[in-house]
Amino acid sequence: MAIIIKPLVTEKMTDLTDKLNRFGFVVRFDANKIEIKREIEAFYKVTVVDVNTMRYAGKLKSRNTKTGVTKGRTAAFKKAIVTLKDGDTIDFYSNI
Numbered sequence: 001m002a003i004i005i006k007p008l009v010t011e012k013m014t015d016l017t018d019k020l021n022r023f024g025f026v027v028r029f030d031a032n033k034i035e036i037k038r039e040i041e042a043f044y045k046v047t048v049v050d051v052n053t054m055r056y057a058g059k060l061k062s063r064n065t066k067t068g069v070t071k072g073r074t075a076a077f078k079k080a081i082v083t084l085k086d087g088d089t090i091d092f093y094s095n096i
Helices: 009-020 033-044
Strands: 004-008 022-027 048-056 060-065 068-073 077-084
Touching: 004 033, 004 060, 009 048, 022 033, 033 048
Parallel strands: none
Antiparallel strands: 004 022, 022 077, 048 077, 060 068
C-alpha cells in the first residue's frame, strides 16, 4: 500500500457510499488516477469505474494559550473519490 494512505470514513463519505457507491481515500500527492485505480482494485478486489482526485492545501491555524498566541499549519493532502461497479462494495471494518 504505497499509494493509499488511509480511507476516509466521515458522514459525508458515508452518505456518498450509500447513495452513489463511492468511497474516499487519502492518497499520496504524486499519485495519479491510473495508479490509484490499480492499487484499489488489487487491494480490495473490486472493479473501479471512475476516480476523481482533489488536492487540499494546508490551512493556517492559531489559538490563544497561557504563553501567548500559538501559530501552526494543518497538513496538506490529496483525496481520491472512487466509484465502484454496481454490486461491488468495500468493508473497512472487516478486519477490526
